[in-house]
Amino acid sequence: MRGLPVLADKGYTGAGAGVRVPVRRPGGGQVLDPSTRGWNTYVNAERAFVEHGIAHLKTRWRALARVTLCPWRISAIIATALMLSTWEGRY
Missing domain, CATH: 1.20.5 (Single alpha-helices involved in coiled-coils or other helix-helix interfaces)
Incomplete structure (x- = not known):
């Protein structure tokens, strides 16, 4: 990807260097720290624009x-x- 990080969903966890995914919540009912929750919010918000655009193109x-x-x-x-x-x- 020419040295740029790629944002992906949790399904791509472990895809390798450069693929940025949200952090999964630890088991046992633990809560993520504010920094990690912020990262998850950022990744999901950025992906939402792309997914909306692709859905529009596929329906149109x-x-x-x-x-x-x-x-x-x-x-x-x-x-x-x-x-x-x-x-x-x-x-």
């Missing part, structure tokens, strides 16, 4: 709902759909 552009292309190839298609969605909202 039905062809994107079942895409199985390589992520590098789909990027150009997503960028085009995003640009068209932006233009559509202006007029």
